[in-house]
Amino acid sequence: MxxxxxxxxxxAVQARGLRRRFGDVLAxxxxxxxxxxxxxxxxxxxxxxxxTTVLRLIAGLDTPDAGTIEIGGRRVSGAGASVPPERRRVGxxxxxxxxxPHLSVRDNIGYGLRRDPDRxxxxxxxxxxxALPDAGDRMPYQLSGGMQxxxxxxxxxxxxxxxxxxxxxxxxxxxxxxxQLRGDVREILRAAGAAAVFVTHDQDEALTxxxxxxxxxxxxxxxxAPPEVVYGxxxxxxxxxFVGTANLVHGEYRDGLAVTRFxxxxxxxxxxxAGAGTTRRGLVVMRPEHFEVLEAPDGPADAGxxxxxxxxxxxxxxxxxxxxxxxxxxxxxxxxxxxxxxxGDAVNLRLREIETVxxxxxxxHPATTTAPLDAGLAxxxxxxxxxxx
Amino acid sequence: MSGxxxxxxxRFGPRGSPTRTAVRDTDRRAPWPLAVAALIIAFxxxxxxxYLVIRAFGxxxxxxxxxxxxxxxxxxxxTLGLGLLVGAGSIGLGVPIAWLTTxxxxxxRPMWAVLTAIPLAIPSYVVGFAFLAFFGPRGAxxxxxxxxxxxxxxSIGGLFGAALVLTLVSFPYVSIATRAAILRTDPAVEESARxxxxxxxxxxxxxxxxxxxxxxxxxxxxxxxxxLSDFGAVSLLQFDSLSRAxxxxxxxxxxxxxxxxxxxxxxxxxxxxxxxxxxxxxxxxTYASRAxxxxxxxxxxxxxxxxxxxxxxxVGLALVVPVGTIAWWLVxxxxxxxxxxxxxxxxxxxxxxxxxxxxxxxxxxxxVALLAARYPSRLATLVESSTYAGYALPGIVVALAMVFxxxxxxxxVYQTLVLLVAVYAVRFMPQAIxxxxxxxxxxxxxxxxxGRSLGDGPVRAxxxxxxxxxxxxxxxxxxxxxxxxxxxxxxxxxLAPIGFDTLATEIWDAxxxxxxxxxxxxxxxxxxxxxxxxxxxLRFEDATR
Numbered sequence: 012m013x014x015x016x017x018x019x020x021x022x023a024v025q026a027r028g029l030r031r032r033f034g035d036v037l038a039x040x041x042x043x044x045x046x047x048x049x050x051x052x053x054x055x056x057x058x059x060x061x062x063t064t065v066l067r068l069i070a071g072l073d074t075p076d077a078g079t080i081e082i083g084g085r086r087v088s089g090a091g092a093s094v095p096p097e098r099r100r101v102g103x104x105x106x107x108x109x110x111x112p113h114l115s116v117r118d119n120i121g122y123g124l125r126r127d128p129d130r131x132x133x134x135x136x137x138x139x140x141x142a143l144p145d146a147g148d149r150m151p152y153q154l155s156g157g158m159q160x161x162x163x164x165x166x167x168x169x170x171x172x173x174x175x176x177x178x179x180x181x182x183x184x185x186x187x188x189x190x191q192l193r194g195d196v197r198e199i200l201r202a203a204g205a206a207a208v209f210v211t212h213d214q215d216e217a218l219t220x221x222x223x224x225x226x227x228x229x230x231x232x233x234x235x236a237p238p239e240v241v242y243g244x245x246x247x248x249x250x251x252x253f254v255g256t257a258n259l260v261h262g263e264y265r266d267g268l269a270v271t272r273f274x275x276x277x278x279x280x281x282x283x284x285a286g287a288g289t290t291r292r293g294l295v296v297m298r299p300e301h302f303e304v305l306e307a308p309d310g311p312a313d314a315g316x317x318x319x320x321x322x323x324x325x326x327x328x329x330x331x332x333x334x335x336x337x338x339x340x341x342x343x344x345x346x347x348x349x350x351x352x353x354x355g356d357a358v359n360l361r362l363r364e365i366e367t368v369x370x371x372x373x374x375x376h377p378a379t380t381t382a383p384l385d386a387g388l389a390x391x392x393x394x395x396x397x398x399x400x
Numbered sequence: 401m402s403g404x405x406x407x408x409x410x411r412f413g414p415r416g417s418p419t420r421t422a423v424r425d426t427d428r429r430a431p432w433p434l435a436v437a438a439l440i441i442a443f444x445x446x447x448x449x450x451y452l453v454i455r456a457f458g459x460x461x462x463x464x465x466x467x468x469x470x471x472x473x474x475x476x477x478x479t480l481g482l483g484l485l486v487g488a489g490s491i492g493l494g495v496p497i498a499w500l501t502t503x504x505x506x507x508x509r510p511m512w513a514v515l516t517a518i519p520l521a522i523p524s525y526v527v528g529f530a531f532l533a534f535f536g537p538r539g540a541x542x543x544x545x546x547x548x549x550x551x552x553x554x555s556i557g558g559l560f561g562a563a564l565v566l567t568l569v570s571f572p573y574v575s576i577a578t579r580a581a582i583l584r585t586d587p588a589v590e591e592s593a594r595x596x597x598x599x600x601x602x603x604x605x606x607x608x609x610x611x612x613x614x615x616x617x618x619x620x621x622x623x624x625x626x627x628l629s630d631f632g633a634v635s636l637l638q639f640d641s642l643s644r645a646x647x648x649x650x651x652x653x654x655x656x657x658x659x660x661x662x663x664x665x666x667x668x669x670x671x672x673x674x675x676x677x678x679x680x681x682x683x684x685x686t687y688a689s690r691a692x693x694x695x696x697x698x699x700x701x702x703x704x705x706x707x708x709x710x711x712x713x714x715v716g717l718a719l720v721v722p723v724g725t726i727a728w729w730l731v732x733x734x735x736x737x738x739x740x741x742x743x744x745x746x747x748x749x750x751x752x753x754x755x756x757x758x759x760x761x762x763x764x765x766x767x768v769a770l771l772a773a774r775y776p777s778r779l780a781t782l783v784e785s786s787t788y789a790g791y792a793l794p795g796i797v798v799a800l801a802m803v804f805x806x807x808x809x810x811x812x813v814y815q816t817l818v819l820l821v822a823v824y825a826v827r828f829m830p831q832a833i834x835x836x837x838x839x840x841x842x843x844x845x846x847x848x849x850x851g852r853s854l855g856d857g858p859v860r861a862x863x864x865x866x867x868x869x870x871x872x873x874x875x876x877x878x879x880x881x882x883x884x885x886x887x888x889x890x891x892x893x894x895l896a897p898i899g900f901d902t903l904a905t906e907i908w909d910a911x912x913x914x915x916x917x918x919x920x921x922x923x924x925x926x927x928x929x930x931x932x933x934x935x936x937x938l939r940f941e942d943a944t945r
Binding site for chain 1: 586588589591592593594595596597598599606607610611613686687688689690
């Protein structure tokens, strides 16, 4: 894999100030994006956030209104440059596979190797890589959805592109296949040493696949960071609630500490050092697993206790939505010890020792805590999420 | 329009096992009355073919010599030549039209798409008549040019005239099939090719065109089939293709076996083409992708007006010339006191035959559709294929076979309306089967099961729930058969009782005798009905979607 050893440019892709407008909609709004050589960058966002448009701008299938793009250190778009897609050395895997229906698997993979004398060898190599060594003579319609998508990946990799772009490649497959293929494709891309940009609206996919995750909303990139940082130190309230489940709890903060109704928490990240000397109001991010759920003794609930409104079983854990007498609602995670909690039960909450982030309170943010956005958990199965009567 | 039952190759799952495990009623046996009725219908559909084979083999030994005569050979060669010209012509018109109306910023795109589909519904002999009456030696064009001293125009008959007319009525087979193929191709297929290093031109050559080839070829084969089976246009334009030769042989000779032999030659050619068309259509089906985006369009730029000019010429020849010419002769005829009363009688005859045939045809189709949709089995496939095979036979062949059969075995029905209506009902049944099958698929067995869970017996549930749910499909199917029967020529010509004229035979009689003004009124009526056919077909598509 010479592409890895060669002392190449610092970035596989470098985009600066990208902007693209469709009619009244600013689909891509001042986006900067860097992809390191060999890195897998996932772009996560709700549908319609502009993530696919960013891919198409990088691929050259669409032209930005403003901004520049460099691929492998070469200017391909902006500032006078406009390299057509066929000369960008970019591979792309599409949502609906888009194999050439009239060509065999072998000819699909070899399509981009027309002038390559080692075409045969390279195709065989890729068939091995995608674990379909004997499928070369089959036609696309004879393959299952998962096999088709693996062939599409091989086809994109065949000409050894500087970067591979994947546009929600697994969204039309069923859940089990998706999980398996996710692992396969990551291995394949690793083995090929290719840099990749992977667009998805599925946070599991984004967090498990990405070396770094870029979170997009309404045409803007809100945060680019390794997955654990995106989860642990979200840059904006949107990121906090879109990636995983988050409660935004009112508090006051100063000098790296915040005071909330659950006590004092240590702050990290951007907001932690701010407000030296002065106390400010803000919203503190508290994850469900930050809480300990304690069964309240029977009898009249005391003033500090919470009632269980809803339950959501994710397969590995149980989340409860609980409400305080003053109406505040939170999502909390219960350990296995308290599995038998029922809707309506009273519980006490205790905050574990945590480090988290705070967002300065501005008028725009909701006054109470937010429930997890439905988008965030849309993919997880629910059980008995009956509302309290 | 012809077609055969298409069977898709099975799709395989990850481990090579069939992924389709949808519950089918393969274990259910059709009730015997249904099975017997369907078998009888299949037998009736194949009757002309079977009889023709028997008849041809019963011919004198001189038959083989007849087949090898240079004139026979010349007719076959001429027929194939006509097919090739029409095939090439319909590709030449249909593919650019499909591309312009799907992938470009052509002004008035939806309008052109509709206008270029209408010619398919106009009977070939109406366009043929209009061309004779316009471009012919003493046609409207000569009338317009007469002040310039033009006494007579060269004949437009023969191979060229027939090929032109047949191309103009059959190119929509290609444009419609190609449009459909373009619309179900994911734009990402072309984008992938770009990203793999191809220029726009290379992508067109290596991907766009090859992906469309099966659809284009299937459409062209349908156009060729149309040309080979056509009787009306070739007869009016006096080109000796097989179907005209069959008609002449039938009329002129005492040994009608010779006509049967020519008919069998035509049958072999058309059935082979039908088979090929089915294969190509299946292939085109496997090329369809799960496209979610509309096709990307190209800006025509300075090619905009040449493109509009091209479409204007095509629509001008295929629609404006026939409509204009017929209107011109109609006005002239009325001015000269041509009686309209006659047209009313003829139209009522046509509507009577069409109406009864439509009702009978839908009833027969319901039997086949029920069997095919509810009790899929080898028997059902056999029955359905038989009806389509009967449908694929050229009209003149069916007409001839039924004349033989009736005069030999049941002379009492020969040249009666009973025979004519019965033949129509069986022949055009496949037009109704498709829609009824789709309707039955939508109404589903679940509907009846719901009825039965609420206390109805099986027959009662079918009558109370399924039949009413099928009403739109019945209406559309009946309308389609009605319009087809009204436009049909060769069967009416050979099987209608003496003195019983229909719109089609009236046009044919008048046009062959050169009374253009007399043919104009029935032709105008058929033009209106043709547009009605298109409207019904479009509604049919909506209803079955």
